[in-house]
Amino acid sequence: MRGRGGNVAAVAAVAAVSVLAPALGLGVESCTDDHSQWCVNDDHVSTKTMQTIDGLGEAADAEKSQRNSIIDFVDPKLLDESNLDMIRSSLRSGKLVVINDAFTIEFAEHVYSIISREDQLNYTREQYYVANNHMASTNLNKTDGGEEDLARDIIKANLATGAGSGLNRVGRNYPGHNLIEGKIPNHVPEIDDLYDMFLSKRTKEFLTSISTRSCMGESAQIHFVRQTVGDYSNQHNGFSDDRSTSFLWNLSKEWEPQWGGCFFWGPSKTMDYLCPRFNTLVLFVPTMSSTHLVTPITKAAAVNRYVLTAKYAAPRTIDKPLDDKEDYIKLSAMMAEELVNGMWPDFAEDRELQQSLRENYLFPTDGSVLISEYGEDDDSEDDEGVASDDMDELRLQITEDTSLLDVLDPKILEDEDLLDEIRWNMWNGNLVKLQDAFKPEFANLIKAAMDRDDLDWDKIGTRASTRAGVTGYVSQKNLLQRPPSDLGDALEVFKHPKSKRFMETISGRDCSDTEAFAPIWVKPGEYSSPHSDYVRRRSVAVVWHLTEQPWDPSFGGAFTWLRDKSSRDSYHHADFNTLVGANFHGLFLACLTLIFQYLFNPNPSTIHHVTPVTFWSEGKRLGVLGWYLTDSKQLTDDEIDDLIADDDNLKRLSHAQAKWLVNDMETDGISDPDRVQKLAELRSTAINELLEPVNDSIFRL
Numbered sequence: 001m002r003g004r005g006g007n008v009a010a011v012a013a014v015a016a017v018s019v020l021a022p023a024l025g026l027g028v029e030s031c032t033d034d035h036s037q038w039c040v041n042d043d044h045v046s047t048k049t050m051q052t053i054d055g056l057g058e059a060a061d062a063e064k065s066q067r068n069s070i071i072d073f074v075d076p077k078l079l080d081e082s083n084l085d086m087i088r089s090s091l092r093s094g095k096l097v098v099i100n101d102a103f104t105i106e107f108a109e110h111v112y113s114i115i116s117r118e119d120q121l122n123y124t125r126e127q128y129y130v131a132n133n134h135m136a137s138t139n140l141n142k143t144d145g146g147e148e149d150l151a152r153d154i155i156k157a158n159l160a161t162g163a164g165s166g167l168n169r170v171g172r173n174y175p176g177h178n179l180i181e182g183k184i185p186n187h188v189p190e191i192d193d194l195y196d197m198f199l200s201k202r203t204k205e206f207l208t209s210i211s212t213r214s215c216m217g218e219s220a221q222i223h224f225v226r227q228t229v230g231d232y233s234n235q236h237n238g239f240s241d242d243r244s245t246s247f248l249w250n251l252s253k254e255w256e257p258q259w260g261g262c263f264f265w266g267p268s269k270t271m272d273y274l275c276p277r278f279n280t281l282v283l284f285v286p287t288m289s290s291t292h293l294v295t296p297i298t299k300a301a302a303v304n305r306y307v308l309t310a311k312y313a314a315p316r317t318i319d320k321p322l323d324d325k326e327d328y329i330k331l332s333a334m335m336a337e338e339l340v341n342g343m344w345p346d347f348a349e350d351r352e353l354q355q356s357l358r359e360n361y362l363f364p365t366d367g368s369v370l371i372s373e374y375g376e377d378d379d380s381e382d383d384e385g386v387a388s389d390d391m392d393e394l395r396l397q398i399t400e401d402t403s404l405l406d407v408l409d410p411k412i413l414e415d416e417d418l419l420d421e422i423r424w425n426m427w428n429g430n431l432v433k434l435q436d437a438f439k440p441e442f443a444n445l446i447k448a449a450m451d452r453d454d455l456d457w458d459k460i461g462t463r464a465s466t467r468a469g470v471t472g473y474v475s476q477k478n479l480l481q482r483p484p485s486d487l488g489d490a491l492e493v494f495k496h497p498k499s500k501r502f503m504e505t506i507s508g509r510d511c512s513d514t515e516a517f518a519p520i521w522v523k524p525g526e527y528s529s530p531h532s533d534y535v536r537r538r539s540v541a542v543v544w545h546l547t548e549q550p551w552d553p554s555f556g557g558a559f560t561w562l563r564d565k566s567s568r569d570s571y572h573h574a575d576f577n578t579l580v581g582a583n584f585h586g587l588f589l590a591c592l593t594l595i596f597q598y599l600f601n602p603n604p605s606t607i608h609h610v611t612p613v614t615f616w617s618e619g620k621r622l623g624v625l626g627w628y629l630t631d632s633k634q635l636t637d638d639e640i641d642d643l644i645a646d647d648d649n650l651k652r653l654s655h656a657q658a659k660w661l662v663n664d665m666e667t668d669g670i671s672d673p674d675r676v677q678k679l680a681e682l683r684s685t686a687i688n689e690l691l692e693p694v695n696d697s698i699f700r701l
Helices: 011-024 062-067 081-092 105-115 146-160 189-198 201-210 325-330 333-340 351-362 380-384 388-395 410-414 416-427 440-450 485-495 497-507 637-645 647-652 655-664 673-691
Strands: 038-040 045-047 096-099 124-130 135-139 179-183 221-227 232-236 243-250 263-265 280-284 292-294 305-313 369-372 431-435 458-463 474-479 513-522 528-531 538-545 559-561 578-582 608-610 621-629 698-700
Touching (some): 105 305, 189 221, 369 416, 440 485, 485 497, 485 621, 497 621
Parallel strands (some): 369 431
Antiparallel strands (some): 096 280, 179 232, 232 292, 243 305, 431 578, 513 621
16 A cells, blocks of 8 residues: 655664675576666666666566566675674664765655656645544645644544544554644656565565565555755654554755754654765664654754655464563554454463563553642632733732742651652752642743733744754744733742752752753743753753643653653643653752653763644643753862762763763872873763763664
């Protein structure tokens, strides 16, 4: 089956396939067929003068369609047994495989010349979205009413659709997974011929020999995708139905990282954007943890993003054995579901296997997030906001002596078991989410003060080509840098000395200084692409969201925690008066609605982002953003002694402190050789864990 939608998985399969040919004994075409323009022999790539390739540019008969496959056009340097083994082992272990220059340049240019004919192909731009109770798509091509009419249609559909759409099934989509892309709506002979080649039996055999799963199923989907300004794909895992192997072949030319449109692999332990690169192939085997996304394309983009995406399908079989958890990746979502539900006689009585599959494969328990719904039981009228006439009375409760200890829910502060859980999770870099964290009167006070029409918001945009060396990062939001006095006074509670000490006790980090604590507003079209927030002296980050309710997940603006083992669970949608935080080397996040930007004490792997707010969203995506900082980038002798005694204390260091330890700490005057050796080892550990960690979730060829 040829799909008419697509995302980002097509690139890796082709390159991987090329690597397999000689090792598998699969015939590689010789350059003797006069109908072939390019073909691969054992020694070189040959370019002929004929104007057609078998199956390209003319109707392919059955013989040609079986003879042509991607193996005939991959770069011959990939046909190496050692490369095959590395690709195969990487896919089996759940890694992403990235192969540059995967196909011969002649073939890549030929395909590009076909798919870039904008005036002939008439790409249809569609918005795909997932609401609370249904998923749908809508045509974004120009209409008489423009976006306003489209917004009304989407809101109407959201309200009219009942529950029971199957969103909770394994492999079904989940609220918040929105995307925009252009697709070719009609059959085009040259395009169909390319599809035939990518879906040929020989191609599937090659991919099967590389992938962990068989790719011989009949329900494979393939299509070319064009993405332009504003297009994106929120995180998802592709673990759906009988899907076996996903690949993406990128055909975008002369792309600049600041244009966005970058592929990001969720399991990455570093800020590793895969920005569009012509003739690059990406391949992965979908599981619950194969989270990936494509960042929005910015207005600066001068060209379109082109991708061939293919989603190969597995036949309805189970490849034994399944003795170890490492074998579970052989199962598609559908096969795993059926096995767990006792639908396969050979496994129907194996309760231990079914339970293990359920807990470790289909619904993995994630230990990187602490969620507590422990909050004050407030009356319904407390959640309705504060009228302007009541502002003066409530403001009197905020004085120069008011700290977080006075405005947080007392039940949280009095629960030592919960506080211990928070400390443990923050110290270990996990996300902490506390719902109903603040007293309702304080939350409503801040919300009412921010939700006024007379405020002067400053639009803030950041590109990470200048941010900690991260190329591809984009952040867009509006900041109230000069809040009115009543709002400014109320936000001073975050800066009180008692507040700083409280943050130190739950984060295990120095919080002597502060930065910002300013109101933010994320408007439609704005977002923050993946980032770790591990920069400068930041120790604890606070984001308190105050989004209006109800906020449908299809509105976007979700905070997503990419370390989560499940794409579905990585979304954290707007929920009034929710405090979110994490201590991945220094970040704590307070969130009154939707978790927005900085969630944790940053270290290189505390990667998170905020999905684009959609044009049909209703209400304002408001919040408060600020950071606690270490007092200095330089460490004291006592702090260095603590690090030598236990290098787990490296978790206390901000990025600035880690850089000082590695680059600026003086050791020339130290006479004790044992201490010099220990400091050298400490520096090495800091480099490997904090400043230059290796991203072992991606294999590059």
